[in-house]
Amino acid sequence: MLNTKSAPTQARDNLISQKVTNLPPSGIRKFFDLLSSVEGVISLGIGEPDFVTPWHIREAGTYSLEKGYTMYTSNSGMPELRQELASYLELRYGLSYDPEYEILITVGTSEGLDLALRAIINPGDEVIIPDPCYVAYPANVILAGGVPILVPTGEENNFVVRATDIEAHITKQTKAILIGYPTNPTGAVMSKKEADAIAGLAKKNDLLVISDEIYARLVYGVEHICFPSLPGMKERTILISGFSKSHAMTGWRIGYVAADRRFIQALTKIHQYTMLCAPAMAQVAAIEALRNGESEVEKMVQEYNRRRRFMVKRLNEIGLPCFEPKGAFYAFPSIKTTGMNSEEFAEKLLLEEKVAVVPGTAFGPCGEGFVRCCYATSLPNIEEALKRMDRFIRKSRLKSE
Amino acid sequence: MKEIFEILEQNGRATPEQISTMVDKPVSEVEKIIKQAEKDGTILKYKTIVNWPKLGEEDIWALIEVRVAPQRDVGFDAIAERIYQFPEVYSAYLVSGTYDLALLVKGKNMQGISSFVTEKLAPLERVQSTVTHFLLKRYKENGETFHLPKEINKRLPITP
Numbered sequence: 069m070l071n072t073k074s075a076p077t078q079a080r081d082n083l084i085s086q087k088v089t090n091l092p093p094s095g096i097r098k099f100f101d102l103l104s105s106v107e108g109v110i111s112l113g114i115g116e117p118d119f120v121t122p123w124h125i126r127e128a129g130t131y132s133l134e135k136g137y138t139m140y141t142s143n144s145g146m147p148e149l150r151q152e153l154a155s156y157l158e159l160r161y162g163l164s165y166d167p168e169y170e171i172l173i174t175v176g177t178s179e180g181l182d183l184a185l186r187a188i189i190n191p192g193d194e195v196i197i198p199d200p201c202y203v204a205y206p207a208n209v210i211l212a213g214g215v216p217i218l219v220p221t222g223e224e225n226n227f228v229v230r231a232t233d234i235e236a237h238i239t240k241q242t243k244a245i246l247i248g249y250p251t252n253p254t255g256a257v258m259s260k261k262e263a264d265a266i267a268g269l270a271k272k273n274d275l276l277v278i279s280d281e282i283y284a285r286l287v288y289g290v291e292h293i294c295f296p297s298l299p300g301m302k303e304r305t306i307l308i309s310g311f312s313k314s315h316a317m318t319g320w321r322i323g324y325v326a327a328d329r330r331f332i333q334a335l336t337k338i339h340q341y342t343m344l345c346a347p348a349m350a351q352v353a354a355i356e357a358l359r360n361g362e363s364e365v366e367k368m369v370q371e372y373n374r375r376r377r378f379m380v381k382r383l384n385e386i387g388l389p390c391f392e393p394k395g396a397f398y399a400f401p402s403i404k405t406t407g408m409n410s411e412e413f414a415e416k417l418l419l420e421e422k423v424a425v426v427p428g429t430a431f432g433p434c435g436e437g438f439v440r441c442c443y444a445t446s447l448p449n450i451e452e453a454l455k456r457m458d459r460f461i462r463k464s465r466l467k468s469e
Numbered sequence: 470m471k472e473i474f475e476i477l478e479q480n481g482r483a484t485p486e487q488i489s490t491m492v493d494k495p496v497s498e499v500e501k502i503i504k505q506a507e508k509d510g511t512i513l514k515y516k517t518i519v520n521w522p523k524l525g526e527e528d529i530w531a532l533i534e535v536r537v538a539p540q541r542d543v544g545f546d547a548i549a550e551r552i553y554q555f556p557e558v559y560s561a562y563l564v565s566g567t568y569d570l571a572l573l574v575k576g577k578n579m580q581g582i583s584s585f586v587t588e589k590l591a592p593l594e595r596v597q598s599t600v601t602h603f604l605l606k607r608y609k610e611n612g613e614t615f616h617l618p619k620e621i622n623k624r625l626p627i628t629p
Contacts, residue, residue, distance in 0.1 A: 374491035
């Protein structure tokens, strides 16, 4: 293409694709820029564990480098890792996936989500997503050529999407339901009854379910419902998950997809043309995580639980009503009584008291009136942040009186 | 219940109110459990881990291996008790292997420790031999690391 006489690139107004041009920027990004301009901030705005990856896992990763595991692995991922994952899913949820054909190792759960959507969506297909949701869901659907259909959820149902609400949004174009429980940003978990209702709906309308279960291990006092383990759901569910939250491995970028063979085959096709394989070092580390990581996971969950109780109690005490989030590491308090909207609240709180929270609207229109507070930070940090928030709310009430 | 002690073991200053929230139990119950534990010796003491070298205070520490002759009826306990009551002895353990008692001994200076060994410990009737290892550097103690690698700011302040 060296000799084509096209106009200089600067002059073209279609340089960037329509799809990307129209894609709204992440609401978090905007806030990030503001945040960088303030010093001494306590951040409750982080969406990752504050623990460093447990030492035995880091050690395994380091050892793999020393041994020279620096080449491509099989497209699907190291056989040992797929085998370990199959046993893990069998042991925890009674699911039996064939490690050879039904499990794919991906570059984080994010890649799994992208692959799943690209593999199933034809132009114009609709994907139902509960609102508020993880920031990437609607964007990924759009990039895959689909249409995201947001189904509102609210505090009256603890931010769990109701089957009846989903049903009201099903059209001829509906291809799949994309859910992620426990949920970022709300911390909501889905009960067996609620999950069963959605499963029934999927069967009735012949829909696929993409279930993002990255927070599956972070549940408190309830049992996680693994969606494909519901009767008849394994065939029509694409399960995506990873190690980032359970084993504090966000930076390793390692995740997996488990699904029926015909899906994994399709996902692998895209994966082999785009990623080739997940990082070898991270795969070795993930094997170690599955083999010997259980006690560390439990320790972290216990620690999160203490912070969770502390944060939720304090939020309610200072006048920000918060339902009990039973999963992930987020609390999603209502800020409606302050008279501010989410963005205004988050911005003023940051500038006046140097506490960062994420406006609920970053996760969808139904997040208005709420902010996301992450408790994956030390207890003293949480204590101090809530002290500042308390002061902030009292001050702003005085001002408005 | 175990969780209350795990929290206190990490932070001896955690208040019953804080603990009650963290373990989701009434404050009165947490207070009762702690009081009982203080009474029955489940909680022995509340202490602070001080990084003394930061204050310029540097005690000398030594790990001492002691071989002793056990005694009829009381085995090693009698001689151990004789030894661990010296205030210089910070920790004392009966161990398996090539020697019997492992002592962690603290002194103001090297002279202090050597006089403890030569004048108090070695002359004891049942002590057969001692080997003294002076501590050169402390990396980790009671689960806490002393020389943390310089923390780089690992997490971005805001992430999805």
